[in-house]
Amino acid sequence: xxxxxxxxxxxxxxxxxxxxxxxxxxxxxxxxxxxxxxxxxxxxxxxxxxxxxxxxxxxxxxxxxxxxxxxxxxxxxxxxxxxxxxxxxxxxxxxxxxxxxxxxxxxxxxxxxxxxxxxxxxxxxxxxxxxxxxxxxxxxxxxxxxxxxxxxxxxxxxxxxxxxxxxxxxxxxxxxxxxxxxxxxxxxxxxxxxxxxxxxxxxxxxxxxxxxxxxxxxxxxxxxxxxxxxxxxxxxxxxxxxxxxxxxxxxxxxxxxxxxxxxxxxxxxxxxxxxxxxxxxxxxxxxxxxxxxxxxxxxxxxxxxxxxxxxxxxxxxxxxxxxxxxxxxxxxxxxxxxxxxxxxxxxxxxxxxxxxxxxxxxxxxxxxxxxxxxxxxxxxxxxxxxxxxxxxxxxxxxxxxxxxxxxxxxxxxxxxxxxxxxxxxxxxxxxxxxxxxxxxxxxxxxxxxxxxxxxxxxxxxxxxxxxxxxxxxxxxxxxxxxxxxxxxxxxxxxxxxxxxxxxxxxxxxxxxxxxxxxxxxxxxxxxxxxxxxxxxxxxxxxxxxxxxxxxxxxxxxxxxxxxxxxxxxxxxxxxxxxxxxxxxxxxxxxxxxxxxxxxxxxxxxxxxxxxxxxxxxxxxxxxxxxxxxxxxxxxxxxxxxxxxxxxxxxxxxxxxxxxxxxxxxxxxxxxxxxxxxxxxxxxxxxxxxxxxxxxxxxxxxxxxxxxxxxxxxxxxxxxxxxxxxxxxxxxxxxxxxxxxxxxxxxxxxxxxxxxxxxxxxxxxxxxxxxxxxxxxxxxxxxxxxxxxxxxxxxxxxxxxxxxxxxxxxxxxxxxxxxxxxxxxxxxxxxxxxxxxxxxxxxxxxxxxxxxxxxxxxxxxxxxxxxxxxxxxxxxxxxxxxxxxxxxxxxxxxxxxxxxxxxxxxxxxxxxxxxxxxxxxxxxxxxxxxxxxxxxxxxxxxxxxxxxxxxxxxxxxxxxxxxxxxxxx
Numbered sequence: 001x002x003x004x005x006x007x008x009x010x011x012x013x014x015x016x017x018x019x020x021x022x023x024x025x026x027x028x029x030x031x032x033x034x035x036x037x038x039x040x041x042x043x044x045x046x047x048x049x050x051x052x053x054x055x056x057x058x059x060x061x062x063x064x065x066x067x068x069x070x071x072x073x074x075x076x077x078x079x080x081x082x083x084x085x086x087x088x089x090x091x092x093x094x095x096x097x098x099x100x101x102x103x104x105x106x107x108x109x110x111x112x113x114x115x116x117x118x119x120x121x122x123x124x125x126x127x128x129x130x131x132x133x134x135x136x137x138x139x140x141x142x143x144x145x146x147x148x149x150x151x152x153x154x155x156x157x158x159x160x161x162x163x164x165x166x167x168x169x170x171x172x173x174x175x176x177x178x179x180x181x182x183x184x185x186x187x188x189x190x191x192x193x194x195x196x197x198x199x200x201x202x203x204x205x206x207x208x209x210x211x212x213x214x215x216x217x218x219x220x221x222x223x224x225x226x227x228x229x230x231x232x233x234x235x236x237x238x239x240x241x242x243x244x245x246x247x248x249x250x251x252x253x254x255x256x257x258x259x260x261x262x263x264x265x266x267x268x269x270x271x272x273x274x275x276x277x278x279x280x281x282x283x284x285x286x287x288x289x290x291x292x293x294x295x296x297x298x299x300x301x302x303x304x305x306x307x308x309x310x311x312x313x314x315x316x317x318x319x320x321x322x323x324x325x326x327x328x329x330x331x332x333x334x335x336x337x338x339x340x341x342x343x344x345x346x347x348x349x350x351x352x353x354x355x356x357x358x359x360x361x362x363x364x365x366x367x368x369x370x371x372x373x374x375x376x377x378x379x380x381x382x383x384x385x386x387x388x389x390x391x392x393x394x395x396x397x398x399x400x401x402x403x404x405x406x407x408x409x410x411x412x413x414x415x416x417x418x419x420x421x422x423x424x425x426x427x428x429x430x431x432x433x434x435x436x437x438x439x440x441x442x443x444x445x446x447x448x449x450x451x452x453x454x455x456x457x458x459x460x461x462x463x464x465x466x467x468x469x470x471x472x473x474x475x476x477x478x479x480x481x482x483x484x485x486x487x488x489x490x491x492x493x494x495x496x497x498x499x500x501x502x503x504x505x506x507x508x509x510x511x512x513x514x515x516x517x518x519x520x521x522x523x524x525x526x527x528x529x530x531x532x533x534x535x536x537x538x539x540x541x542x543x544x545x546x547x548x549x550x551x552x553x554x555x556x557x558x559x560x561x562x563x564x565x566x567x568x569x570x571x572x573x574x575x576x577x578x579x580x581x582x583x584x585x586x587x588x589x590x591x592x593x594x595x596x597x598x599x600x601x602x603x604x605x606x607x608x609x610x611x612x613x614x615x616x617x618x619x620x621x622x623x624x625x626x627x628x629x630x631x632x633x634x635x636x637x638x639x640x641x642x643x644x645x646x647x648x649x650x651x652x653x654x655x656x657x658x659x660x661x662x663x664x665x666x667x668x669x670x671x672x673x674x675x676x677x678x679x680x681x682x683x684x685x686x687x688x689x690x691x692x693x694x695x696x697x698x699x700x701x702x703x704x705x706x707x708x709x710x711x712x713x714x715x716x717x718x719x720x721x722x723x724x725x726x727x728x729x730x731x732x733x734x735x736x737x738x739x740x741x742x743x744x745x746x747x748x749x750x751x752x753x754x755x756x757x758x759x760x761x762x763x764x765x766x767x768x769x770x771x772x773x774x775x776x777x778x779x780x781x782x783x784x785x786x787x788x789x790x791x792x793x794x795x796x797x798x799x800x801x802x803x804x805x806x807x808x809x810x811x812x813x814x815x816x817x818x819x820x821x822x823x824x825x826x827x828x829x830x831x832x833x834x835x836x837x838x839x840x841x842x843x844x845x846x847x848x849x850x851x852x853x854x855x856x857x858x859x860x861x862x863x864x865x866x867x868x869x870x871x872x873x874x875x876x877x878x879x880x881x882x883x884x885x886x887x888x889x890x891x892x893x894x895x896x897x898x899x900x901x902x903x904x905x906x907x908x909x910x911x912x913x914x915x916x917x918x919x920x921x922x923x924x925x926x927x928x929x930x931x932x933x934x935x936x937x938x939x940x941x942x943x944x945x946x947x948x949x950x951x952x953x954x955x956x957x958x959x960x961x962x963x964x965x966x967x968x
Contacts, residue, residue, distance in 0.1 A: 001838065020754065024944045071737050092479070119722055121165050122182060127318075128291065129284035132164065135275055138255070140668045142273050143230070150250040151243075152266030153259040155277035157447045158319030158357045161259040164277060165232050167670070172230055179229040185236045186385040186446075194245050195219055198231075212244065219246030223655070225250060235446060236260040239268035261617035263735055279316025286311050292325030293828065301584065306337045313344040317357060319447065323364045340367075361404070361451040364427050375419050376403050377429055378460070379446055381452035382487035382511060384467025388441040391421060395604075399578055400557035401509065401533050410626040410652045412601070421855075437700070460484040466511070483593075485509040498522045506531060513538040513559070523548045538562050538582070545569040553577065560586050573597050583608060584629070596621045603627040611638055617920060620644050630656035632680060642666030655680040661711060665724040675726060678703040685711040702756055705731035713746060714739045724748050735761040742768050743779070753778040763791040768799040782814040785820040794826045798834055815840050819880075822848035831860035838876055845880050850887040858922075859896035878904045882933070884923060885911040895922035910940045919948045921958075928953045938963045 001419050013385050135153075142148045153161050172180040178734045181201050183194070195215050199206045204222050206215050217589055223229070223246065225907060231247060242249050249256050258269060268273045281286065289311045293299075297716045299307055307328075314320035325338075331337065363916075368374050377392045377399055383389050395417030398404045404420070407413045419443055424430040430442040442451070456462035463478055470491035479486075479502035486507055494517040501524040508531055512518065518540040522659045526532065526548045533554055537545075539562040549555075550570040557580040560566060572578070578605040589610050599859075601622050606614070607629045614630065619640070625648050630638055632655050642663035654676045658664045664683050668675075680699055699705050706729055713723055713734075725732070734746070740763065743749055749952035758779075760766060769788065770780060788794065818841060823832065829852050833841070839857050849858065876896075881904035886892065892915050896902050904923045912918065924931065928951055941964040 010255050032220055055451040062651055077132075086524070111540075112211065122169055126647065127160070127167070128288045129280055131280070132160065133280060135164055135277060136167055139164075139275060140171070143172075143255060148272045149254070150256045150258070150269060150273075150546045152269065152271035152274045153257065153277060154261065154274060156264050156279075156357070157261050157315075157450075158317045159277050159279055160318045161261075161277050162234050163318070165234055165257060165259050168952050169232050170963055177228055179226060179228065180232065182234065183231050184234045184386050186467075188385065189238055189240070190235070190469060191240065191244055193214075193275060193471050194240075198247070202226075216246035217242055220248055223254065224248065224252055226252065227372060230257060233258040236265055236269075236391050237262070239265050239952070242269075253778070280318065280321070281316065282312065283322055285316050289314075289321050292322055293329055298531075300332075300334075303332070303334050303337050306334070306341055308345065310337070312578070313341070319428075319445070320357060320361070322595070323361065326426065326428050327364055327367050328813070337601040345426075348498070354648040357447055358451045358454060361429075361448055362455065364429060364443055365451070365455065368423070369426065372403055373400075373420055373423060375460075376423055376453050378456050378462070379403065379444070379485075380424075380430065380511075381449050382462065382485060382489070383888045384490045385441065385446060385449060387467065387490070388435065388443050391418065391440045391442060394421070394442065397557075398533070402556075412863045456485075462487070465491070467750070472496075473502075477503065479796075481503045481505065483507050487511040488515070490514045493518050495519060496521055496525060498524075500525055501527050503528045505529070508533040508554075512540065515540050519543065519565075521546050524554060535559070539793060541565050542895060543567055549576055556580065556583070563651070576600065579603065581605070586610070591615070591618065598622060598853060599624070601625060607630045607632050613641070614638050616641065616644070620647050624650055625649065626650050627653045628656065629653070632681065642668075642670070648668035651676050653678040653952075657682040657684060658682075660685060660714065661708075661723050664706075665722065668724045669724070675728070676753060679726075680705045680707070682709070683711050684709045701729060702730040704729055704754075705733065708737055709733070709735040711737055712739050713737050718781075722748070725751055727751050728754050730754055731757040733759045733761075734763055735759075737763050738765045742766060742770060743772050749779060755782055757785040757787075758783060759787045759789070760791060761787075762791075764792050764793045766805045767793050768796050769794075770778070770798050780815060782817055783815065784817050786815075786818060786822075788823045788826060789853050790825040792827060794829055796829070797832050798837060813840075817843055819843055819848040820848075822846070823850070823852060824848070825851045827851075827853050830854050830896075831857050833859045835859055835861070835896075836901070841878055841881075843880055844878055846883045847881060848883075848885040850885065852889055854891055855889050856891050857894055858892075859900075859902065861897050876900050876902045878902065878906075878923065880906055881923065882908040883911075884909075884917050886913070886918070887911070888914045889918070890914065891917060892919045894920070906933050908933050908935045909938070910934075910936070912943070913938075913940060916943065918943075919946075921947065925959075926950050926954045928957055930957060934958075934962055936962045940964065940967070 052721060055881075084301070100196070139151060139153070142151055153165060155161050161779045166182075171184050172178050181198065183197050183201075185194075191212050192215075193207060195212070199215075199219060199222075202219075204219065206218065209218065209498075220243075229252075231254075233256065237260065238821060247256065248254060248614055256269075258265070258271070258964075260266065263274065263276075279285075288309060289307070293307075299646075310324055310328075311321060314324055328337065343366070344359070365374060365377060366660065368377065379397065379401065380389060395404070395414055398417050398420070399413050404413050404416050414570070421430065421432075425432045425442065429448055430444060432440065432442050434440055441768070453462065454465055456464070459482075460600070461480060461482050461484055463474065463480075463483055466472060466487045466491040470488060470493055472493060473488060473496055481504060481910045483504040483587045484506055486509065490513075493512070493515040496518070500522060501665050505528050507529050510529070510532060511534075514913045518537075520542060523546040525546065532552050532555050534557040535549070535552070535555060536557075536559040538559045542563055543565045545560070545566065545568065550572075551574065551687065553574050554577060554636070555575055556577050558578060560569075560573070561582045561584045563586050566588060567594045570589070571594045572592045573596055575594070577600060578598050579600055581598065581601060582603070582605045584605045584607045586608050587610050588608060589612050591606075591611070591614065596618055598915070599621075602624055604622065604625055604627065619625070619628070628645075628648065628651060630640060640663070641658040642658055643666060645654065645656065645658075646667050647650070658667065658681065661683055665683060667681070704726065708723075723746065726848060729752045732752065735742070740746055743758070743760070755778075760769070769786070815837060821841075821844060823829065832849070847916055849855065854946060863929070884904075884907070902923060903925050905925075907923060910924065912921075924934075924948065937958060939962060944962060944964070947955070
């Protein structure tokens with residue numbers, strides 16, 4: 001009763017009618033005092049107590065409803081405020097949208113503002129199922145919520161977290177107001193490494209700062225200048241504070257999405273939302289399997305029943321389903337299906353989810369059915385997590401390890417290597433790709449690598465601690481007696497204890513490469529590794545190779561590439577089994593003692609600027625060489641004799657520098673119709689010279705190149721030492737050779753029937769590239785790229801030869817395959833193309849003319865007496881020309897002075913700068929509608945405003961394509 005009375009005294013007591021109940025209870029007290037019926041009063045009191053409890057419960061409900069109403073009211077006010085704010089900024093948004101439209105357009109009408117930090121769309125895999133779409137829609141909804149800044153995507157390995165994040169990334173990437181950054185994490189995560197990755201993506205240099213806090217502050221300041229950006233961190237294994245990195249989530253619309261297998265990472269990272277990615281349902285798993293197997297065909301009923309059981313064994317994991325479907329694609333033998341199901345069911349190695357994934361993946365490994373193929377797969381696990389393994393270098397290791405052996409040639413070994421990697425990719429055990437330079441690589445999915453390491457934890461036994469930031473080599477207990485391969489690459493090992501001498505006598509492979517701070521190895525380190533076959537110390541800072549290396553008689557591969565401090569190596573006399581020696585970019589000044597004893601050597605790279613000379617007769621004794629590089633893109637002091645290299649009959653790749661033209665010609669003559677499959681042959685007479693990036697790009701694109709620099713070409717011909725070029729040459733580079741008036745004057749030029757690229761640079765004697773009487777030479781029919789640079793006396797591209805006044809029109813084949821033509825820094829050229837030659841440029845794609853001060857027209861008028869029949873058309877079309885660049889041409893007035901109009905319907909990019917006399921856009925039709933292919937017109941604003949137009953409306957049509965930036 002006292003509680004009821006106190007409740008009544010409460011000023012905010014909300015319930016109507018309770019006062020009457022309280023009065024009734026006070027009255028009943030009076031009745032009790034007067035001796036009334038106690039039983040009746042007791043029952044009434046019980047009823048009142050029950051009613052009170054109901055009222056108290058209702059009071060709590062009303063309080064919750066009031067609180068909810070208050071929250072709604074606050075949200076309503078916030079929405080109203082936002083509406084007012086949106087109303088006030090509408091004009092600004094319209095203005096900004098207009099600017100975006102003006103600044104950039106795409107062919108499909110979509111308009112975006114160019115941003116150098118914007119990433120390209122990432123490749124994704126096919127997905128099925130409503131759950132995936134629900135998760136995707138849910139995350140997109142969360143991203144639109146200002147109160148949610150960190151979203152965690154978690155689930156078991158192989159379940160599709162990364163795929164979901166990739167789809168989110170690509171959708172965000174298409175949004176013009178959002179910048180999205182994809183970052184792949186790893187178990188070897190570090191704050192420093194993540195800061196470097198983010199800084200690189202936002203074009204910020206942190207290389208001069210080591211303190212993580214200062215780096216975070218610099219990074220945060222740079223990011224705070226941006227708005228609406230999302231970081232997607234894939235495969236997070238350990239928690240960290242984003243502030244420690246420099247990511248201030250929630251500031252200026254910064255959001256963070258992470259994928260992880262560990263739910264507690266989401267909790268410790270303070271994710272406001274956790275999205276769990278679950279395995280596919282049975283129906284969805286079957287749908288995915290059928291799609292990957294080939295949805296156009298139907299399985300027979302008996303096989304379909306087995307296939308359903310196979311899919312069930314994959315436990316709804318897309319990774320396992322994809323692998324099984326790929327393995328069984330095209331299989332129609334029911335026995336093979338039964339065998340696969342039996343193996344899956346019998347190879348259970350545990351009930352843990354990860355073990356189920358490994359079981360599925362391991363079956364794919366077992367299905368390789370080739371021990372060498374399986375060993376090649378396991379070898380890839382020696383590389384760090386998420387490492388892009390260069391295909392060529394990986395195949396070299398396969399050859400070193402005799403995983404590829406018994407082939408007739410090095411090229412055959414590489415063919416076999418690429419076939420192996422293709423099979424591993426098709427089995428979904430490796431992922432393929434290309435880097436920014438177009439080079440092919442492979443990488444292992446994290447789970448696949450984990451599975452491979454698990455296999456290699458028994459037999460053959462691997463010790464893999466690659467890319468895990470080790471500062472010292474593993475302890476003695478890690479060096480088991482039955483260890484076969486050890487990978488400690490990509491760590492921070494700076495020194496090895498002077499007492500370190502691992503007792504692992506069966507080790508055949510030791511990878512210590514890319515420990516950039518490693519400056520020394522004790523002499524006793526290799527004492528118990530007598531069976532060592534492959535030793536990779538590349539990209540370390542060692543100054544001396546320990547003497548104990550000389551005792552490694554089984555060594556077949558010694559890799560010292562990038563050891564720029566290395567000055568001394570022991571004798572190589574005992575290396576009778578050595579097949580590969582890489583000394584590129586070392587600090588050696590002389591060849592190692594005993595190198596002539598390497599009678600089985602197949603691969604030798606001596607491309608180092610410090611090497612003073614190669615003694616005569618050394619190379620001739622290495623008669624089994626298949627790969628020899630003495631100099632590649634830079635020439636130094638070491639020169640070779642033609643006869644000595646000619647004696648290396650098994651040579652398939654050669655890059656080196658001859659003493660003179662005579663030695664080059666001797667070498668070429670000795671090859672007859674054969675010779676190396678890949679070569680870069682050089683002659684440089686007057687000292688060191690460095691080649692241009694353009695030439696390097698050419699050599700990277702083609703396999704057969706000759707470079708003649710700082711030498712006399714015609715003088716040697718006069719002495720009887722005429723230049724002989726290889727018949728199969730693809731790239732010809734001539735630089736600072738001043739005694740040749742044209743390409744036609746280069747001896748044996750007509751032999752070059754397969755020439756694709758030609759670069760002529762700083763040759764003051766060149767007055768024209770070809771004579772009309774030489775138009776039909778094979779090189780001018782096969783040529784795809786012609787670059788003329790800094791030719792001070794060049795007058796014309798082509799000139800009639802003596803007595804050729806009445807020569808016929810240019811043969812159809814001349815320059816018919818030319819795709820790129822560039823001329824740079826030729827001050828005496830007035831016109832470039834004869835009109836008849838212009839008609840042959842039907843495959844021309846890129847035309848660049850720069851710094852040619854006297855050019856007035858690009859196409860010259862027909863000469864007197866020339867046959868006009870082929871040039872009578874009033875319109876000439878260059879159907880494939882997609883880019884034209886004109887710069888610093890002060891006298892240029894028109895593209896053509898022939899009276900013909902020259903157009904290109906494929907033009908994508910027009911660049912014009914410092915051409916004040918040019919009054920019309922070249923090669924573009926003036927039509928009042930949007931050009932089909934055009935993407936950009938990069939010009940100066942003042943010049944654009946002064947252009948003349950036949951139809952003024954055309955200017956308005958083209959203006960949105962204009963980029964008025966001064967950068968070229």
